[in-house]
Amino acid sequence: MLETALKGRQGYWGLLIFLLALMGVGFVSYLYQFSEGLRITGMSRDVSWGFYIGQLTYFVGIAAGGVMVVLPCYLHDYKAFGRITILGEFLAVASVVMCGLFVIVDLGNLPRMLNIMIYPNPTSILFWDMIVLNVYMLLNIIIGWNVLSAERKGVHYQKWVKVLIYISIPWAFSIHTVTAFLYAGIPGRHYWLTAIMAARFLSSAFASGPALLILLCLIVRKVSNFDPGKEQIRTLGGIVAYAFILNMFFLLLELFTAFYSQIPGHMHSFDYLFGLEGHGSVLAPWMWASIGFAVVALVLLIVPATRRREDTLAVGCAAVIASTWIDKGFGLVIGGFIPNPFGRVFEYWPTTPEVLISVGVWATGFFILTVLYKIVISVKEEVGA
Amino acid sequence: MGLDRREFLKVAGLAGLLGLGGKAAIDMFAPGELEASMETIPLTEGKRWAMVIDVHKIDETIIKKCVEACHREHNVPDLASKKEEIKWIWKEDYEHSFPERHHEYVGEDVEHGSFLLLCNHCSNPPCCRVCPTKATWQREDGIVMMDQHRCIGCRFCMAACPFGARSFNWGDPRRVLEDEKLKELNPGYPTNQDYPTRSKGVVEKCTFCAERLAKGQLPACVEAANTVKKDALVFGDLDEPDSNVRAVLRNHYTIRRKPELGTNPNVFYIV
Amino acid sequence: MYDGGKIITGLIIGIGLLMAPFFYNAGKAAKAPEPELTAKAKEAKQCVMEKAYMTSSHFSLLDDWRNTVVRDGERYYTAKSGKVFYKSLQMTCLDCHSNKSKFCDQCHDYVGVDPYCWDCHIEPKEKK
Numbered sequence: 001m002l003e004t005a006l007k008g009r010q011g012y013w014g015l016l017i018f019l020l021a022l023m024g025v026g027f028v029s030y031l032y033q034f035s036e037g038l039r040i041t042g043m044s045r046d047v048s049w050g051f052y053i054g055q056l057t058y059f060v061g062i063a064a065g066g067v068m069v070v071l072p073c074y075l076h077d078y079k080a081f082g083r084i085t086i087l088g089e090f091l092a093v094a095s096v097v098m099c100g101l102f103v104i105v106d107l108g109n110l111p112r113m114l115n116i117m118i119y120p121n122p123t124s125i126l127f128w129d130m131i132v133l134n135v136y137m138l139l140n141i142i143i144g145w146n147v148l149s150a151e152r153k154g155v156h157y158q159k160w161v162k163v164l165i166y167i168s169i170p171w172a173f174s175i176h177t178v179t180a181f182l183y184a185g186i187p188g189r190h191y192w193l194t195a196i197m198a199a200r201f202l203s204s205a206f207a208s209g210p211a212l213l214i215l216l217c218l219i220v221r222k223v224s225n226f227d228p229g230k231e232q233i234r235t236l237g238g239i240v241a242y243a244f245i246l247n248m249f250f251l252l253l254e255l256f257t258a259f260y261s262q263i264p265g266h267m268h269s270f271d272y273l274f275g276l277e278g279h280g281s282v283l284a285p286w287m288w289a290s291i292g293f294a295v296v297a298l299v300l301l302i303v304p305a306t307r308r309r310e311d312t313l314a315v316g317c318a319a320v321i322a323s324t325w326i327d328k329g330f331g332l333v334i335g336g337f338i339p340n341p342f343g344r345v346f347e348y349w350p351t352t353p354e355v356l357i358s359v360g361v362w363a364t365g366f367f368i369l370t371v372l373y374k375i376v377i378s379v380k381e382e383v384g385a
Numbered sequence: 386m387g388l389d390r391r392e393f394l395k396v397a398g399l400a401g402l403l404g405l406g407g408k409a410a411i412d413m414f415a416p417g418e419l420e421a422s423m424e425t426i427p428l429t430e431g432k433r434w435a436m437v438i439d440v441h442k443i444d445e446t447i448i449k450k451c452v453e454a455c456h457r458e459h460n461v462p463d464l465a466s467k468k469e470e471i472k473w474i475w476k477e478d479y480e481h482s483f484p485e486r487h488h489e490y491v492g493e494d495v496e497h498g499s500f501l502l503l504c505n506h507c508s509n510p511p512c513c514r515v516c517p518t519k520a521t522w523q524r525e526d527g528i529v530m531m532d533q534h535r536c537i538g539c540r541f542c543m544a545a546c547p548f549g550a551r552s553f554n555w556g557d558p559r560r561v562l563e564d565e566k567l568k569e570l571n572p573g574y575p576t577n578q579d580y581p582t583r584s585k586g587v588v589e590k591c592t593f594c595a596e597r598l599a600k601g602q603l604p605a606c607v608e609a610a611n612t613v614k615k616d617a618l619v620f621g622d623l624d625e626p627d628s629n630v631r632a633v634l635r636n637h638y639t640i641r642r643k644p645e646l647g648t649n650p651n652v653f654y655i656v
Numbered sequence: 657m658y659d660g661g662k663i664i665t666g667l668i669i670g671i672g673l674l675m676a677p678f679f680y681n682a683g684k685a686a687k688a689p690e691p692e693l694t695a696k697a698k699e700a701k702q703c704v705m706e707k708a709y710m711t712s713s714h715f716s717l718l719d720d721w722r723n724t725v726v727r728d729g730e731r732y733y734t735a736k737s738g739k740v741f742y743k744s745l746q747m748t749c750l751d752c753h754s755n756k757s758k759f760c761d762q763c764h765d766y767v768g769v770d771p772y773c774w775d776c777h778i779e780p781k782e783k784k
């Protein structure tokens with residue numbers, strides 16, 4: 001099947017070359033970081049995790065979000081999604097690759113990375129996160145590849161693949177739960193120390209993953225003869241709407257607890273993130289933008305007329321992605337570090353090399369996604385789906 | 386005051402005080418004899434090292450001495466950058482040492498008093514819990530150690546430490562030797578030829594001077610403080626009912642940083 | 657797979673390229689440099705282990721030392737002769753072998769290894 005990725009139109013190759021160029025830029029920036037150390041990033045003694053770990057968290061969400069097509073299809077026998085589960089699975093594969101790369105570029109001492117395996121520490125959530133993410137990626141590669149091969153040959157996939165599919169569903173929940181535990185179990189970081197962290201993560205994942213999938217479906221329909229389907233996109237739209245409403249509801253719960261209890265530790269990070277402290281905050285405009293996008297998304301997703309029209313749905317989905325990306329890929333990690341353990345505010349902003357490296361990682365993820373989707377499209381066109 | 390320890394340590398410690406290195410101290414023993422005496426050195430005896438800092442006794446001079454002693458002893462450079470700062474022990478005011486205790490009517494002497502902060506060598510250390518490689522772990526004597534050979538620089542421990550006790554080498558600390566400005570700030574770096582520096586990409590922090598304890602010496606900061614004022618800093622074993630630290634804790638009201646988080650810090654402050 | 661042949665050819669070419677440096681160096685073997693001993697080292701006669709072991713496996717010993725010292729707090733090593741050594745690269749090994757460039761680097765360069773010991777451990781000042 002791999003050979004189908006080697007035959008494509010000009011646009012396909014153009015996109016790949018463009019992504020390769022970005023990967024090149026990212027790689028060169030990484031070499032610079034590798035020789036100079038992480039001092040070329042904006043991270044500091046006080047804000048010791050930044051953009052990289054934020055992006056890791058966000059893309060774990062996208063990866064987990066793929067399960068929102070698999071679950072209805074296999075657990076609720078919603079046949080229509082059978083057509084696009086493969087898109088969800090391959091999106092998960094590309095996302096997990098990005099997660100892995102974001103961890104790698106964040107390490108201070110990459111050559112020793114294998115120490116995680118050589119001297120594993122079972123009480124470390126990072127250790128478990130690595131395991132669940134890798135297994136999830138493998139599951140999706142195996143499932144996706146076998147289901148697609150079977151479809152191409154016009155046969156039903158084998159029984160054992162079904163077993164893996166059933167495993168992959170709770171596994172998707174596990175990857176984002178474990179990722180939430182990276183944060184939610186740390187004493188003294190009040191912004192993170194919340195029992196609904198995992199629930200918030202899952203709700204935002206189940207909104208942003210399918211939202212990205214909708215946009216990808218629309219693109220696939222435009223550039224190929226394979227139509228993911230009107231009904232499929234509409235159902236996904238409903239899922240995004242529910243998940244995103246839940247996500248915003250959870251945020252309100254957090255705000256209530258913090259501001260009704262008036263416990264300083266619980267309020268501080270919110271105060272900082274939204275610039276309520278008096279002294280300005282570099283993040284405040286972004287956090288307010290996230291709220292703005294959320295309002296747009298809520299309106300477009302809740303009003304049935306706009307949710308059912310594909311163009312307004314697309315705008316709504318883009319707004320969901322923007323809102324959750326800022327909230328999780330940025331605010332979440334940094335908010336945990338500000339104020340610092342001494343109650344001081346030391347701000348963080350990513351540097352240019354840091355952003356270029358991140359661009360390189362995204363480009364790698366989208367490169368893989370493009371190739372995988374190209375294979376899917378070729379197969380689907382071949383069998384005339 | 387001092388360490389109530391075994392005969393061997395006294396001898397070795399004496400040698401240490403006389404300025405002889407660990408090796409020289411060892412040469413004073415015949416082969417075999419040392420082996421036997423080493424067995425009694427308690428790493429496996431469930432000890433619990435602790436420090437008591439008497440805030441009434443320390444002043445700017447003592448604080449400065451302590452910080453200098455530690456940072457010189459362990460080759461901790463001054464990088465002239467808030468962002469990349471590396472510190473094992475440092476001065477902090479009351480409000481930021483105990484943010485949750487602060488109120489606006491606190492007395493002048495406390496408000497403007499200076500505290501010495503360092504790793505608390507918590508008995509229930511979250512930093513060790515989260516480390517994916519056990520590069521930071523708790524020894525049986527309670528010391529929370531760092532293994533810079535193993536650290537992968539993930540900085541999970543920095544996120545997990547609620548006391549800001551950990552520093553990361555964002556760059557190569559040895560650039561101090563090249564950069565003109567930094568060279569001036571760090572005369573003689575590396576100041577202790579018998580102790581390593583660090584490399585870029587690893588985390589570091591106070592080790593309760595594990596390498597000195599092994600030779601029967603007090604931590605460098607404690608030693609430095611006590612040359613100025615006796616018992617300003619007291620170091621000893623909490624596990625032993627009649628140790629120096631236990632006596633001090635019995636006789637004074639002490640507080641610890643953020644005890645509500647359950648990490649069980651082993652650095653106490655007499656206020 | 658339709659293009660299995662092509663893929664395999666590609667793989668072989670790829671591996672060949674990766675191996676190129678080895679082939680390039682093959683047959684160019686220069687004579688291995690002999691580590692030079694300082695007067696102090698000569699006088700001691702016996703290192704912590706036999707010479708053959710030290711030549712071939714000193715890194716295993718050092719690895720064991722660093723682990724037992726840092727992690728287990730075992731700071732002393734008893735040699736077969738009964739002599740006790742303080743386990744320290746900086747303070748013990750290089751106390752004798754203070755000529756790092758001739759004792760360590762020469763060989764390391766020859767076999768193309770670059771141990772990161774010296775990123776942290778301080779090299780002895782050598783008289784030029």
Ligand code: SF4
Nearest residue numbers: 504505506507512546
């Ligand atoms: S003070 Fe911080 S670094 Fe030290 S033991 Fe406690 S949690 Fe760990």
Ligand code: SF4
Nearest residue numbers: 516536537539540542
């Ligand atoms: S930075 Fe080093 S010590 Fe800290 S958690 Fe990671 S591996 Fe462990």
Ligand code: SF4
Nearest residue numbers: 455591593594604606
């Ligand atoms: S105990 Fe030792 S390492 Fe810790 S602050 Fe004091 S001198 Fe520094």
